[in-house]
Amino acid sequence: MATSVLRLGIPGRRWALAWIDGGSRHRSGTQPGPTSNRARGQSSVTQLSLRTAQKPRKGEHKWAAVVGLEIHAQICSNSKLFSGAQVCFAAPPNSLVSFFDASLPGTLPVLNRRCVEAAVMTGLALNCHINRKSLFDRKHYFYADLPAGYQITQQRLPIATNGHLTYSIYIRKKQSQVTTKTVRIKQIQLEQDSGKSLHDDLRSQTLIDLNRAGVGLLEVVLEPDLCCGEEAAVAVRELQLILQALGTSQANMADYEIQRQITELENGGEVLNETRSFDYKLGCTVPMRDKEGKQDYRFMPEPNLPPLVLYDATSLPSDADSQQVINIDQLRDTLPELPSATRERLVQQYGMLPEHSFALLNEVGLLEFFQNVIKETRAEPKKVTNWVLNTFLYYLKQQNLAVSESPVTAGALAELLDLLDSKAVSSAAAKQVFEELWKGQGKTAAQIVSEQQLGLMQDREALEQLCQATIDGHPQTVMDVKKRNPKAINKLIGLVRKASLSRADPTLIKEILEKKLSL
């Protein structure tokens, strides 16, 4: 899964069961505690560990799932967390490795300011308390892609704590009913990513790529407040959108990855009292090796990094070198609009349904596309919303394309919607035009309309002739109309439209027919 930058719960998605008694939930599985190690050698993307929170007691207790998540998001930065090596995806193996990343003896970590800022911004966006002082620790384990034999993380005192993430879920698929829920965030910590091990089973070799070793990660630890896989997926999706809005992480995890995790969680019927990891190849969880499960990480303070001290407007020393200090208040002022606020704005500004605002944000680039169409068209926002979400998005999904890969630009759609708005084309014809546009042959909407004669009949006389011919050709239907059969007039309208090759405005047809039949 090379494309996943946001990796779900690498050190262990924590599943726990708590029993429900008389409706009150006993959450004894809320102690996150140290969980499993990564599922190395399996999926580099995800690992699922299941553990029971409590032994079932005798008697009638229903079980409810309690899901806690640890989410690792790769920080969007030019260089690594503690070294100057470049961060760049898909570079040739071992081409982005500093002496420190390769753990050459005598090298020392130097904290990357950008990564700290990203962590602070994420903490602020997730309503966390930003610790004015945080510490770094070493977490030890031997693994081939961990050159130093330890990972530098923040175990004792992380950079941000006690936040919450608000997310919305639909109740029982009734799309219009959105409920807002909250999951507590235990902490956000800065830590190093490891390298990659590539196992060549054929030659029984393991090849190591250290390009990723030392890249900054944000580990966001959620309290086990989520009750099912769907909630977990929605919460993660919201977090992903927040990280993307902040620009602190690209968090561009493929959708199917989330989907797979949902399925996995929802199907997680068997819960074993052991640490399990997710095997990407097998597509199911497998028990982790004993050795890894019982690992003692021998945490120790990182002696080469002084405590990370952050300032706010009141604590900032007057003589501080702005290159050497981070001012939390200053970062707060630079926070961009967050997804929840964006949605609220869309609802307010365009009178859009909440679920439409969600849909617009859920696809990378879709909101921007929508806003570009709005900017360039005279059409009503509601019409734009419908076209973007129903037609445009449908075509994208059909071909599994990203917004940026769309053959139809925002400008082209705006032009088409203008034609529709000025009644130059009918809705049906507009769909045909869109299909033509999608072929990406470089023609404008107007050109397609004119070439394929898809424009509405502007010639009233011609339309009146068509109506008359239809009346003459269908005496029985005309009789029905006269007998006040309400369906009959629509049938006539349909016949006229068909005769006009869908180019006639139904409203106008109705008007002419009614006049001619003296209704």
Next chain:
Amino acid sequence: MLGRTLREVSAALKQGQVTPTELCKKCLSLIKKTKYLNAYITVSEEVALKQAEESERRYKQGQSLGDLDGIPVAVKDNFSTAGIETTCASNMLKGYIPPYNATVVQKLLDQGALLMGKTNLDEFAMGSGSTDGVFGPVKNPWSYSKQHRERRRHDEHDDSHWLIAGGSSGGSAASVAAFTCFAALGSDTGGSTRNPAAHCGLVGFKPSYGLVSRHGLIPLVNSMDVPGIFTRCVDDTAIVLGILAGHDPKDSTTVQDPIKLSRIPSEVDVSGLCIGIPKEYLVPELSSEIRSLWSQAADLFESEGAKVIEVSLPHTSYSIVCYHVLCTSEVASNMARFDGLQYGHRSGIDVSTEAMYAATRQEGFNDVVRERILSGNFFLLKENYENYFVKAQKVRRLILRDFVNVFDSGVDVLLTPTTLTEAVPYLEFIKEDNRTRSAQDDIFTQAVNMAGLPAVSVPVALSNQGLPIGLQLIGRAFCDQQLLTVAKWFEKQVQFPVIQLQDLMDDGSLILENGKLTSVSLTQ
């Protein structure tokens, strides 16, 4: 010429009395002559000659880079040197050639210093004798001195009675003591610079933690390691410190604030000073000779008008145990990187990655290193962490507070012994294991590392055996300049004799220009 101090030879270079190449060649020849000392692991002859050539060109063009231009120096073999093998005296790093220079090495080279070679040590600097490295023990040059030979017992007149140099930077100490260079870098984690300096009759300086960059120093204990300086006089140390000190963006634990270091005045007045004598340092194991010298030194300060008072560092007795826990824990962590994958030794056993790790580490590390890794990992286990590591950290804080309290009460400098005894014969030394030896020998020195303070061992006098004895001065954090100023005054008073290496002097390599040899003011 080689017997001169760094400052003197620097002046000679500037005046053209000697050229860098001549100086370099003399040192190289002396290195060869003193090969039996085992002071060097690698002699970087070609590099040094090339550097000398460049230096010579600069002098000819009148563009000398400063006091160190053309001066032969040696560097302990746990500092990374670009293109020059850096072994830590371990099988693990045999053949390892770093691609970069430690910051302190780079600073020396930037000043035009000539790198003569990499000096011997205990494996990964774990030891106090320079006896436990894979390249064999370092011999103390004083073993072969006229002063010692004349005074030692008759039954010891065979070569098997040579003395240890102290450690772990024994190679650096021996290299300076044997006149093969004018200054050498050591490292000091628990006394590794001061201890061999005392045994080899040199000035051995441990700067304040955070004053000098550790980048490129292969760590023993990151929170205590500092690069140390060996020279034959305090002024020379001040010159080298002036070059090495300062913030390094590559070492986040170096202090940002500029530290003012200037040349030490030639006339020093100690009458306004308060000298503290920590009573806990008077231990039964302290040799009577050293005890007596310590007391005479206190009298010396008092006679010059300084206030000398007894002070208490109440947590001293817990220090060694605390040091042991913190040291081994960091060692366990720092040594984790040596797994045979990226660099260094790799075992041929390849049935699995784990088997390869185990075999590599078994073959690569000596018993001392493996023992420390084992203890350290024990202390870091989840079930032990609170009881050992956290407790040791708390004790460390108390030890630091002891020093702070004493300095806050008005004491400027503490005066203590550096070692319990003079250098002992190798055969005597190895009767105890490394751990016991380290615990004994670090007694006066390691607390300073836990507190991050500057300290210097100044050679004071010769023992009855004709062997050097050093005393230690400890200063306030970042008052390194003040400490060296006091040390310089003290050095001037004691007039420590120059080593008389008969073999070397016979062929005229060492022309000793002054008659310091008999003017010892602190005599037994």
